[in-house]
Amino acid sequence: MKKTLLLIAVLLITLSCSHSPSQSKSTRNISAHTPGEDQFWNELSMEAIEEKESFFDVLEENHPALYNQIITDAKDPYLPMFWGQSYNFDSGAKKIIVDPKIIGELQARFNIKNDNNIVHAGIIHTYGYLFSVINTPYGYKRKRWIAPTLNFAFNMEANSLSPEAIEGGMFSNITFFAGSLAFKDKTQLSLLKNVANEVFTFDYSKLDVTRVEEILPEYTLVTTLVKLPRKKAGEENDYLLIYSTISKKLNKELLVTAFPVNQDSYNKIVASETLGPDQKITLRYNAYLQDLGKDLKGIRKLIKN
Template identity: 30%
Template sequence: MRIRLIMGKTCGEEAPAAPLPFGGETPQSPSLAIFPPFPARVDKSEPCASDEAMLLPLPSLTRRLNAMAEEPGFGAEALRAELQRSHPAMLNQILEDAECPERFAAWGKSSNLERDADRELVHPALLCALCGLAGLEPPHNSVTNAGLLHTYGYLLSNRRTPFGFKRERWTQPVLETGLNLRPGLLLPVPRSGTLLGNVTALCQAVWKPGSADEPSNLTADGSPLLRSGATLIEQPETSSVRLLTRLIPFANPKTRTARAALFHAWEKGENLQFITVFPVAPAALEKLKAQFQNGPSLVKPRFNSAIPGLGPEGDPGQRIVAPATPP
């Protein structure tokens, strides 16, 4: 199926399958530095949420919905009614995405449990209602569609983590600015398209460059999308699945809170599934870069992902680093 992701395009057109990244070859150990140099200067001005994002009553909306989720009988219809009353633009996005199930099909599964803590990131009843509204199966053992969870689920999460609220990746234009994306592309209510559709388009362009589905209107000035970055490939011995983590340095470092974008996915044969994308703070970036090394390793699911055939305890395997290539 051809994935049409930006508003104004038709869902569900047939197209040839696009080539997957890395093919079946094993990248060789790079002889040069695997990370391109990061800009030396960082603007001290903190990026503020765009006007559109600041107008959204997300904090009050999430508090209200989380309180409603505690009531018996809360479900998709109650969520629909409340969003219709208090945030119809978000409701319209979810309903539009429900009409294009291939957007959700591009994503793998993710756990709703906070890493290293046995508590949910999104209220279970609220997440179940979101799944119903989007036409998806309810979560099973806290595992659900990663695309839904990481977009609308995180927007409606009221859980503060050690890294802040999960919704901040969408309410602050850090990814847009750092990757030179079209302004308003990744807002809670984008200026065109839907949040899930636009995030899926971005992941499609990063992991499947040159495919027939790649949109041409992602960047602010029509320039090629920044997608070059070192990629960590993790291959467990007991499975043919491969975990893919790419770090793309920001070209426009107008924030002191993030220096790169992280994209995570997994592939098995010709099946490629997106898991997440988020900006990476400098301290976390250094820890991640230290893991980009070739050699044997215990391969575990990353970033709350639920990987078929790979349990949370992990399996012995190999790490392979594919160096950054010229854009």
């Protein structure tokens, strides 16, 4: 009888351990992958979501360099002001883009609080997208930052437009880079404190830039298309797309997102039949504007540098 009871006790302890959080965590081998692989980010994201410890504890343990980027970026009070708002929902996949726990902790680090549904566009489209686990027809959302496309195209030898940035923070670097190309008034970008030297000193005037302005009574929606100066063999993309908004009432330009696109996408955006007055205007790329109406009509204007 005693042997039977002892055997039952051992079995119960074994079953309990096999379902404990620590055991679950130990079976996820994040270190088996590199930050250049989706599996690394997916494993890291799932551990942050499932474990009781904070997202930042998991990040510091598994990617301390990126952890330090975010901590340093978050000390810059000016950084968030260059971006608008975005939905944390992919209309194509019909799924939340970044888990509320992760986006909530990221936003809190930058002193931004909301319902994690309508979120800070810069935080979700840079650091947030690294930890999105939904796959789309175009790949994971993080592809724009972990693929070598942009750093190679613009000769960023310190990987400044990626989570492997050697100098500055990815969020700060992307903000300065995108703002320098999309904004008409670039003066306030100099307030940013954590920008890599190669981004700060880059000669933006040498780039081939096309703008499509969608003009509405209270807003102008701007799509900036930057020809990639160089491409690796087999690279599918030809342009960097930067989407931004201009509030006429506030006289304020705000970034929404940035990602590479191919020639076909460029051709559709600049197609002559979509230009001119009385064109249908749609807010794109998960952007959110609180007081924007529906069934919008406006002027679409093409501007070539």
